[in-house]
Amino acid sequence: MARNEEGTIADVIRAVMPHASETLVVDGHSTDRTREIAESLGVRVVLDGGRGKGDGIRTAIAAATGEVLVFIDSDCSHDPADIPALVAPLLAGEAEMVVGSRWTGGSDELGGDFGKFVRSTGSAIITLAINYRWGAQLTDTQNGFRAVSIPAARQVRLTEDIFTIEQEMIMKFLKYGFRVAERPTHEHRRREGNSQIVVWKVAHRYCWCLIRNLLR
Ligand SMILES: Nc1nc2c(ncn2[C@@H]2O[C@H](COP(=O)(O)OP(=O)(O)OP(=O)(O)O)[C@@H](O)[C@H]2O)c(=O)[nH]1
Ligand SMILES: [Mg+2]
Numbered sequence: 001m002a003r004n005e006e007g008t009i010a011d012v013i014r015a016v017m018p019h020a021s022e023t024l025v026v027d028g029h030s031t032d033r034t035r036e037i038a039e040s041l042g043v044r045v046v047l048d049g050g051r052g053k054g055d056g057i058r059t060a061i062a063a064a065t066g067e068v069l070v071f072i073d074s075d076c077s078h079d080p081a082d083i084p085a086l087v088a089p090l091l092a093g094e095a096e097m098v099v100g101s102r103w104t105g106g107s108d109e110l111g112g113d114f115g116k117f118v119r120s121t122g123s124a125i126i127t128l129a130i131n132y133r134w135g136a137q138l139t140d141t142q143n144g145f146r147a148v149s150i151p152a153a154r155q156v157r158l159t160e161d162i163f164t165i166e167q168e169m170i171m172k173f174l175k176y177g178f179r180v181a182e183r184p185t186h187e188h189r190r191r192e193g194n195s196q197i198v199v200w201k202v203a204h205r206y207c208w209c210l211i212r213n214l215l216r
Pocket of ligand 1: 026028029053075077189190194
């Protein structure tokens with residue numbers, strides 16, 4: 001997933017390639033050199049519909065080939081060396097989704113200022129609600145670093161356009177009876193550029209997405 005990540009995209013692609021049969025860059029209409037750099041490294045680049053990261057995730061699910069798809073950010077927050085651990089339960093037939101957990105693997109970004117406090121508290125409450133509703137034992141329902149079975153991801157119909165797609169994806173997998181597992185992964189601070197999430201502008205969308213999917 002990449003939107004204006006020209007400073008880090010090349011390093012992420014190079015580190016991901018040894019772990020994947022195909023590396024796919026979903027570009028959210030970057031206005032910098034992100035797309036150009038990705039193409040110069042010989043990987044497939046597709047454009048999302050320009051509606052946000054959720055749109056990018058749906059684009060990836062539609063465009064990916066093979067059986068397993070790993071989502072990874074392009075800001076060097078995630079360690080590609082964790083990919084085999086995320087994929088292993090899928091290949092073993094033990095899960096249809098494996099989420100990297102920052103609660104068990106640690107994060108450089110979960111606290112320290114008011115915005116991060118709101119994000120981590122909100123995220124803990126959402127996780128609690130999801131666990132209660134589906135009898136799950138998850139610790140991180142927001143991390144974008146995760147592996148999914150492509151047939152399963154195509155079966156659940158995802159509709160969220162923004163970052164709320166992470167929790168929507170988990171709720172819909174659970175609703176369909178798919179198994180959602182976790183593995184510890186460490187989240188590093190984004191190396192350059194800015195976060196695309198402004199917490200107070202999107203908080204209500206997280207609440208609505210949660211309530212809608214809990215009730216439905
Ligand atoms: N394809 C696509 N990718 C996006 C879009 N918005 C963000 N991304 C990418 O999704 C990943 C996660 O976005 P970030 O802005 O890093 O969100 P975050 O990790 O919660 O925020 P930070 O902790 O500040 O890094 C990054 O690699 C972004 O480049 C989009 O609209 N389309
Ligand atoms: Mg990030």
